[in-house]
Amino acid sequence: HHYEARIAPSGENQVVIVVRDITLQKLNEEKVRRLAYFDALTGMPNRLGFLERLEGELLRARRSSRPLALLFLDLDDFKRINDTLGHNAGDYLLQAVADRLKQKLRPGDFVSRPALDQVGAQFARLGGDEFTVVLPGVDDTQVITPIAERMLALLSRPFVISDQEITVTSSIGIATFPEDGDDAASLLKHADTAMNHAKAQGRNNWQKYSKALTNQAMTRLALENDMRKGLERDEFCLFYQPQIGATDGSVVGVEALIRWRHPEHGLVSPIDFIPVAEESGLIVPMGEWVIRKACLQAMQWQQRGVPAPRIAVNVSARQLRGSDFIGRVAAIVAQTGISPECLELELTESILMHAEVRRVEGLLRLKALGVHFAIDDFGTGYSSLSYVKRFPIGMLKIDQSFIRGLPHNANDAGITTAIVAMARSLGLEVIAEGVETQAQVEFLRHAGCHKMQGYLFSRPLPEGEIERVLQAGRMVLA
DSSP: OOEEEEEOSSSSTTTTEEEEEOOHHHHHHHHHHHHHHHTTTOOSSSSSHHHHHHHHHHHHHHTTTTEEEEEEEEEEEEEEEEEEHHHHHHHHHHHHHHHHHHHHHOOGOOOHHHHHHHOOOOEEETTEEEEEEEEETTOOOOHOOOOOOOOHHHSSSSSSEEEEEEEEEEEEEEEEEEETTTTTHHHHHHHHHHHHHHHTTTSSSSEEEEEHHHHHHHHHHHHHHHHHHHHHHOOOEEEEHHHHHHHHBBBEEEEEEEEEEEETEEEEHHOOOHHHHHHHTTHHHHHHHHHHHHHHHHHHHHHHOOOOOOOEOOHHHHHTTTTTTTHHHHHHHHHOOOOOGGEEEEEHHHHHTTTHHHHHHHHHHHHHTTTEEEEEEESHHHOOOOHHHOOOEEEEEEOHHHTTTTTTTTHHHHHHHHHHHHHTTTTOEEEEOOOOOOOOOHHHHHHTOOOEEEETTTTOOOOHHHHHHHHHHHHHOO
């Protein structure tokens, strides 16, 4: 119980004391404090409460000149739980994760230090599936890493949700005071950066922060901003790599490949910017631009009397998942006036693995218009024949990783021969990517692969140069 006493003079040698029961007021204040500083789902401190506690620990660490470690944990692919089992199951999993961390993770099991045993690890849930652990008095990697390893092991054990076993993994970032920051905001930011690096390294692992990670993040952010401006300023262009008939050297097609004419760095390879475009979502407008530009180019060639073969364009998984990808492609074909038979969309096996029924129906509608489809990098994924059965695939592109070992590598030779034979038996076209030697050409001819593409014939060429190749109609073969 809580009481408040007020004393006031009341005449000579007398006072009046008023005593009031304020227990209910104190309980309400405590409720407000818990709502402000604690997570209602897990009972752990929330972001506000965590930052306040971290500031206090940092103050003690400065006074005692003792280090401190911050571990930032994020569950891998947590969204999948909410999407498949529902948000109630997701909430239960978060509670179970919090309970397991608090009950099973005792730093004293690893560190024999009185200060740590007295203060202990401090846990918090920042929001969503993000948790933090503050370890005062430790900075030695030999001390921190066993704790991170145990966290990974604890969370990888199955959880039972609605009589169903669920297994999740986590990624952990580690930052230490004062090495990686001397205030709460810096430490949290750097631990978060290290956690994102752990996810990029394959998930279910921990990573220690280094300044190089911040430099990488800043470089990536600058590159993303440059790409956005580049799209607005029309700095991107298409190069075209010819696809050659193996018997007579005729140009049977071209693959459109995006390039970036950066105003400061010159011609930038897609290897440097496509991964960032994928992560940021810029691949969607960029991919649409490529399709439109390729179709416009084909129409211009036709109008000028240049023989225009089929143009192949790569499609990313993020593009295909767009709300109206099918409709946009159909609109581009109609607006540019190109014959749909001149356009080929290259899909990877990973796209086809997770395609929904409505996506398949959309691809079939495009196929009915005349648009062609190919599986790119065939052989590097699951290579399931169900793709050929479900999807309107007309071409298999043998990945260059198999072509590179021809003709001497027995495994590459066997895989390539099998893919060509399978494609022919199913009535599909087949093309080999990355052909660079005459010996590879001879092997592929003998195996029955009638289309090839690679540096032996031509590197990707800008518009003017590829037009001269198209005018010639063929390339000299040995």
